Amino acid sequence: MSGPLLVGCDFSSTPTRRKPIVLALGHEQGGRVTLAGTQLLETLDAFGDWLAQPGEWVGGFDFPFGLPRELVEHLGWPTQWRACIEHYASLTRPRIRETFAAFCAARPAGAKFANRAFDRLAGSSPSMKWVNPPVAYMLHAALPRLLAAGVHIPGLQEGDSSRVALEAYPGLLAREVLARRSYKSDEKGKQTPERLIARKDLITALEHGQTRLGLRLKLTHAQRDALVADASGDRLDAVLCLMQAAWARRQGAPWYGLPATLDPLEGWIVSA
Template sequence: MLLLGCDFSSAPSARKPIVVALGSASDGSVRLSAFQLFATLDDWGQWLRATPAWVGAFDLPFGLPRELVVQLGWPLEWERLIAHYAGLDRDEIRRSFAAFCVARPAGGKFAHRQTDGPAGSSPSMKWVNPPVAFMLHAGLPRLLAAGAVVPGLHPPHRTANAPRIALEAYPGLLARELIGRRSYKSDAVAGQSAERRQARVDLVAELERGAGRLGLRLSLEDRARALLLDDAKGDHLDAALCLVQAAWAQARSGSAGPGYGLPPVIDPIEGWIATA
């Protein structure tokens, strides 16, 4: 089975493309075979649709906090909710979310999903730093248009034998397990320091060693290892982290409940981050 790990951008470009790591897993090892880069959202979506079978872990949220959705009066069924959300433009999303935040106390402006606590992830309604709300808006409808099925959010009968399986991932969750809270990347040139490069060196070494809770070794050729270390923005490394998360989940695809290592019960509009 082809495995994908995707570092996503809601506004990709030639300078900051969407990065997809391709690989496969066997005997406790995840082999990273290649990278695909996409400078536009449509090219990414078309490639996913043209690739016939895969299990992918994608660094973008697949759901919104239930508290937010109820407050806004949006649909409480996931597919209808996502269709409604996709029909809004970014200004409408920003205004709706900002109005929700205004009435809330300092320190608790954003609503969180149940998965945010164990994953340590940003709330999926954030529209700045990082703009994960816009990542959901740009990415998830294209995943669904490519025929992806989402365990835990689509009904179980849709997941069985589906050729394309999409899982929400968060590379920072695995990175923290391996090197703590050390920063290993920066989009700003001024922040691309020797200390962050050393953090990438250490993180890659831990991945290749198979350290951490997931117990999977990342198998790399020299060229791929160099890409992971030399990309100071961390996009290739984040895609590789997602690839390892995809492999861990795929190995648990036949377990009880929604499978793929997900909890037996998931809020059906919020979703869950793989491996959390």
């Protein structure tokens, strides 16, 4: 296989054995992305250790890499990215929830949350959201570990250029194929035949290269069955992030497909 390892990460801010962080690992050659396997991490420390080990990879990670500039400026927090993340990491989750809830309470209905420049474009949740999904806590758990590992984050942090971390968002790619059809749920009662069919349709589209990324996913029969069977969608989300990482790697350094005009406080979702 050519080039560095590719990584797609479905992240949890409170990982457990039942709901681990999922890494999809693979390689790309000639527009074909081969899934080599998955790795499950049951603790945040295990995630930090994985990031820090030497290697060569380009990774797409499903958590926000920055907060909305509007929010940061309103709160008087540092507007330099690393200083902002370090300040944010120093806060407790209850303090974050209180601060963000107060910000939202002072705003009109329909505009409670501040958004990053690309959130509406990508259809992603505001990175200050602390419930459904709690992406604010995901940022709080993940970013300090990216900083500690010294990885390179294009547009945000110069680091070890052999380990390149990019913000990915599986929903961006899933919606391109499925529109508004849901393909996953953590709730047993919502793990319906319709969602199973949607997962099959999404995987088939990825295998046939039917997305604007122009890449085809290569799976074994066993891998395909495992992705279909995972009703939570966590493994499939990791694979969607893997596809975005493969696209970014094909775009190459220094920007990996990100716009050079991105806000250096907010960041950008790869392929958005």
